Amino acid sequence: MKKIFAALLISFALYSCDDGDITVTSFDLEDSNLTPCEIDGKKVLWVVNNEDVYESMSLELDDSRLNDTITDALTLNVEDTLTINLGGESNSRNRLVYRIYDGEINGGEYFCQGVPPGSPRVLEEYVSAGGTVTITTSFNDLGSNENDDADGDGVPNAEEGFDPDGGNHLDTDGDGIPDYLDIDDDNDNVETVDEENANPGEPATDEGYLDTDTDGIPDYLDPDDDNxxxxxxxxxxxxxxxxGNIDPxxxxxxxDGDPNYLKKELSEISFEHDLQLDHSIxxxxRSNIVIEDFNLIRQDGSGEDIRFDSYNLGRLVVNNIPFELLTNRQQELLDAEEENEEENEGTSTN
Known part of the structure; x- marks a missing residue:
């Protein structure tokens, strides 16, 4: 009875097209954490429910705009929304499949192998007809709580001047990379993670960050740590x-084991240069997946057709994806290098 009541409360339209009656099916898989697989060149995003009803929902996608491997996010483009059309045939390369089983299902075994196991047995299967899949991808490291640290330097986004609304992010060293993405916030070639923590007995700011010269500026924001x-x-x-070693x-x-940059009695430049650390992180x-304007057709020949205006399938979260960052100076050097290469190619051609 609980399942029937839940079906009646679904916020989107859910009905049987042949007689207008509500079809009693749980579809208890909305807004789920999805797991990816890749089979026969297709990306498969799946979720299972092994409580009350043994059921699964799987989204099969074959689109050149998706990333090549499942170790990446579906798309790394956080600017645009990706829309994929679902096919109207049961063998379409883009389709949504809902199944009910006669026993508990292991999603990894069922969806991530070329040949599904013989058990559990599928009791009911519904396949999408038409509709669109909308994939919206965003960064999943931009929260403002103490655990959100986009550059992994040990200083939370909120303390590094991350502006979630206006985009007016703090850039202490003015190198073009905001502090919340900058592994070297003061451009001194010592990574923030290596100069933020004060050991017992060492001078520190009120916030507990190392402050070697006690000038009130923590070392990780101080371009002259020993003043x-x-x-x-x-x-x-x-x-x-x-x-190739630019680490002071x-x-x-x-x-005594102390590097020069922490000895204030040494006040002469050792070597002046403009090289900078690799800032890539x-x-x-997080990819959110919503499916709109589609039917699910029961595959037993009955013609049962269940209509959905919108279904929020859920999200795929992928961590630790390489993200290239260049400072303004590094970009200038790269542009100059590419320009020289083009000039040399033009000279050799002539």
């Missing part, structure tokens, strides 16, 4: 920089 008048990034050996922590003159994505 000796020399930028931290310039307290590094020329030979180290030329060898590598330059230690005395035997990984990010988390």
């Amino acid at each position: 000796d008048g020399v930028l931290t990034r310039h307290e590094v050996r020329q030979s180290e920089v030329e060898a 922590r590598s330059l230690i003159i005395a035997d 990984t990010r988390d994505y």
Whole structure:
């Protein structure tokens, strides 16, 4: 009785087209966390319910606009909405399938193998006819609570000047990458994660961040950590920089184990350069999937046709996807390099 009542309360239109009566089917899978598979070149997003009714919903998609592998989000384009048409045939490469089984179902075994297992047995199957799938992808690391940290540097988005409304994000070093995405917020070539935490006995800000020179600016935002008048990034050996190591922590003159950039008595530039760390990070994505204006047709020959105006199938969340970031200076160098390559190609052609 509970299932029948739930079916009657579904917010979208759900009806049988042949006689106008409500079809009693749970479809208790809306707004689900989806799991991806790839079979025969198709992306398969599925969810199962093993309570009361053994049921599944699976969305099969074959579209060149989707990412090649299931380890990525369906699309990394967070600007546009992706719309895919569902076919009207049962063997369509794009279709939604609802099934009821006679026992508990293991979704990984059933949807992620070329040949489904013989058990459990399918009791009822409905396949979509027509309709559209709308995929809207966004970043899933842009919350404002203490656990949301888009660049993984240990400082939450909210403390790094993330502006969820106006896009006026804080960029302390003015390098073109906002702090909430910048692994080196002060452009001193020491990653934020390596200069934010104060050990017991070390000077710290009121918020608990390391502040070597006690000037009130935490080291991870201070381009001159020891206040000796020399930028931290310039307290590094020329030979180290030329060898590809631009980390100021590598330059230690005395035997005390402290790098030059933390010794305020050393006030001369070691080597001046404009090289910057690789700022690329990984990010988390969330794809929301809504299916609209479609029918589900029962596959027993009865012609039962259930109509949906809209069905929020759920979401696919994928974490740790590579995300390239370039500072303004790095972009300038890249543009100059590409321009030189084009000029050289033009010269060799002539």
